[in-house]
Amino acid sequence: MLRFFTEVFRPPYEFRETIKQCYKVGYKSLALVSLTGFITGIVFTNQSRPSLAEFGATSWLPGLIAIAIVRALAPLITSLIVAGKVGSNIGAELGSMKVTEQIEAMEVSATNPFKFLVVSRVVATTLMNPLLVCYMAFVGLLGAYLNVHQHEDTSFLAFFQHGFPSISFLDLFASLIKSVVYGFTVGITGCYQGYNATKGTEGVGKAANVAVVVSMFLIFIEELIIVLIVNQFRP
Amino acid sequence: MKAGKNRQLIIVGIFSVLAVIILVAGVLMLGEQHKSFERKFPVKTILPDVNGLKVGDNVWFAGVKIGIIKSIDLTDDGRVLVTMSIETKARKHIHQDSYTKLGTDGLIGNKIITISGGAAATPLIADNGYLRGNAGASDMMDVLDSASKNLVQITKNLRDVSQRILTGKGTLTALLNDSVMAGNLQYTLQDAKGAMAQIHTGSGKVMDNLSAFSTRLNRSGTLVNNLLTDTTSYENISKSITQLKATMDTLVLFSKNLKKASESLNSRQGVTGVLLNDEAAAEHLRSTLNNIDSSSIKLKEDLEAVRHNFLFRGYFKKKGN
The missing domain is CATH 2.40.30 (Elongation Factor Tu (Ef-tu); domain 3)
Incomplete structure (x- = not known):
């Protein structure tokens, strides 16, 4: 991790490779993340409605959903999807390069493999994860709105006017911080597992598997820590 | 290969810009709401x-x-x-x-x-x-706190009442336990039931009478039916009512004038009022009339004397011819 921070600011910058990784991490994950977000919004709204309906408080659905999606669901679910899709990909890709000695070959050809392979991927996951979280939150709220509109006949404007007062700038800021941290975690874990893969093809599978498991585990640990820190700033 | 790289760059750029737009829109909406x-x-x-x-x-x-x-x-x-x-x-x-x-x-x-x-x-x-x-x-x-306190008080009162009933105290308990009163109540209820039955029968007759009356009202050729259905008669009646109203207005005006005249007669301000109401003036008038009466008698005597006077005898003789 220390090496990453020293290499990331040191030229030359692997701009093309970073863009390529951004394309693979961000754009290629957009469909999966959007679909998951849309379904999450609908399901969460459906699951929450009976509890609120018992108190005749279904008008609180937009606020509840906005809080849930912006504060927790969007950063967490997006990062877990990215961990599953991208983390495993990075682990397997770098692992196979490691066991086939392609990384050593790059070193021999005077190319910095760490900068080219690791820095570009970690930067890509760190930058793209917050953008995916934005998409996920938007699509999730859209799904929730469609569900609320279907049952309560609420207008689009009324839904967002009831939803947004429940969330604060702190929630938005904390969500962005979370998504940056989770993106970095997914990237650095995948790269670490792949870059240090051993034992041939078996090691590649293990690297991909461990990258996903460790990333997800770390994401939950970080979620816990960040929530505790953010709650200190809540009035 | 280079075209592919540029395509990736454009897609990543559009992807990033759209995400930033969503974020900025969210921030603006949040800022607007807050x-x-x-x-x-x-x-x-x-x-x-x-x-x-x-x-x-x-x-x-x-x-x-x-x-x-x-x-x-x-x-x-x-x-x-x-x-x-x-x-x-x-x-x-x-x-x-x-x-x-x-x-x-x-x-x-x-x-x-x-x-x-x-x-x-x-x-x-x-x-x-x-x-x-x-x-x-x-x-x-x-408000809720106050309401809950009232509810507690009401519950307490109900408990006291039910306890008094159970222990045989109070009028309600007597009503519940006294067999004589219960018997009386039963008789009263039976009487009320009979009265209600009579009222029911009577109301049936009243309804029959009303029905017959309305049937007669609806029969054409009768006076009431004509009054209700004949538009010409209605117009005549309406005109008569208008004229009657005008007459009544005139009568009201006449009575007002009469009232004013009677008030002026009763007043001592006018001549008539003085003649009618002022006793001193009446006495004075009576005295004046007496004086006139005596003066006229004396004048007659004076004229008779003048008639026999030698200065006017010729005049009266000539007039008598």
């Missing part, structure tokens, strides 16, 4: 008890959110200093004699501060100005 981009000024108030009010809770004026609670501090004398951040555009509604009151946003909602009152003649509140805190604030929870 009025974060409005210019604000601080206003303070001191309340004896804020009852769980928190930093960030809303400040309302006439039911409209105009700011938020900025800070809450305890003063040296144990009261609570609340600093509010109020939108500058709402300053024109808040005067120095306006006052704050603690309230609730809905039945179980957050605590809020409401600003009310303020005479138009009083200067507007300044930055960091103090508003009077209304200690007598009451909200929905107070």
